[in-house]
Amino acid sequence: MSARWTSAVLDPDVAGGLAVARGPDGFLLDDNGVLFPREWLKRQDLDILCEHGIGHFDGEPVFLLELRSAAVVSGCGWRGLRQFMLEGDFDIYKLLGYAAQIGTWAREHRFCGSCGQAMTQIHWERAMHCASCDLRSYPRISPSMIVLVTRGDEILLARSPRFVTGVYSTLAGFAEPGESAEDCLVREVREEVAVEVKNIQYVGSQCWPFPHSMMLGFHAEYAGGEIVMQPDEIEDAQWFNVHALPPLPAGRSIARHLIDLYVARRLGLAEPVLPG
Ligand SMILES: NC(=O)C1=CN([C@@H]2O[C@H](COP(=O)(O)OP(=O)(O)OC[C@H]3O[C@@H](n4cnc5c(N)ncnc54)[C@H](O)[C@@H]3O)[C@@H](O)[C@H]2O)C=CC1
Ligand SMILES: [Mg+2]
Ligand SMILES: [Zn+2]
Known part of the structure; x- marks a missing residue:
């Protein structure tokens, strides 16, 4: 949710x-962005799998194709x-993150996981x-923990082979059945x-639509x-001094927020706000 974007379940049979x-x-x-007049978009040569009414942007109903x-749509590209x-x-970005999660879920739930028959959209939820x-199958959300481990002026950061070259980040992982967030x-x-931690403090959460994580x-x-x-x-994993940090994750990520917040507190600077 944001000031301009709110999600809602809209009936795709309404034009x-x-x-x-x-x-x-x-x-x-295209040059105007990602929001197109819906009827115009549906007249283009698109191979539509499904359509979902996803919410309102500046009060206008928005649908996902x-x-x-x-x-190939003349004058348009993909991002x-x-x-x-x-x-x-x-x-x-918030609108598109939501659209991506609904699209992934709709694509992966066309058939019933229990009996194998085709499923249909419900229009009221x-x-x-x-x-x-x-x-009934609802959108999948995967709770994931992310934590900044600190030792005085030092913070523990690690690299996954999947990261952009040189970037170090906080540790993260998916919750398994039977676990609390802290477990x-x-x-x-x-x-x-292989490190032990104490004094666990919750800081905040973030939707991470890659493809459906809820970061705590x-x-x-x-x-x-x-x-x-x-x-x-x-x-690679290392202790880094707050005065000598390596390249860090993207500014809008909660990983970056956890790091910036601790560094700000340590150095007595203004505290950053988690983008939400
Ligand atoms: N927003 C942020 O600042 C950050 C977000 N993340 C996200 O946190 C999530 C978890 O982080 P990772 O270190 O990748 O997880 P992880 O440490 O649990 O390991 C990833 C492995 O977990 C398995 N896996 C994939 N999807 C799963 C699911 N839904 N439930 C259980 N296991 C699953 C796969 O084998 C995958 O290779 C990822 O979605 C990642 O993109 C990670 C770091 C920063
Ligand atoms: Mg991990
Ligand atoms: Zn069924």
Whole structure:
């Protein structure tokens, strides 16, 4: 949610409004951006898998056209969601992050996971329904813990082989069934760097639509152990002094917020605000 964007379940059988199109290479855009007049967009040569009414932008109804394949639309190009996260209007990124999660979910829930029959959209709540066995499937959200571990002026950062060259970040991992947020955090830190933590403090949360994480951000203090890196997951992990930090994650990420917040407190600077 944001000042300009609010999600809502809208009936795609009602005409009009604006639409975004999502294909394998991201979202369609032209010089005016990603929001197109919906009826115009549907007249283009697009291979539409499904359509969902997703909310309102500046009061206008917005729909998602989820495409089966890429298409050429004259005067338009494609841009991945990550690019919108890194730069440009934050409200548009929020809208597209939501659209991407709904698109991924709709694509992966066309058939009932229980009996295998085709599912249909419910128009009064965000769910796919199986008429055959009455199962309802809701959008998938994956809780993930992310934690900045600190030891006085030092902070523990690590690199995954998937990261941009040189960038170090906070430790993160998906919750498993049976765990509390704190259990997950302690397990992930143990697994990834073999370090023990204490004084776990919740800081804040962030939707991370890559593809459907809900990041719960924490601060924790070092309690013991020497760094032992988890093979494959962690390429390098080090204690960095707050005065000599390596290249850090993107400005809008909660990873960056956790780091900036601790550094600000340590150095007595103004505290940053988590983009939400
Ligand atoms: N917004 C931010 O600042 C940051 C967000 N993240 C996100 O946090 C999430 C977790 O971080 P990772 O270190 O990658 O996780 P992780 O440490 O649990 O390991 C990733 C592995 O978990 C497995 N996995 C994938 N999806 C899963 C799911 N839904 N549930 C359980 N296991 C799953 C896969 O084997 C994958 O290779 C990712 O979505 C990542 O993009 C990570 C760091 C910063
Ligand atoms: Mg991890
Ligand atoms: Zn079924």
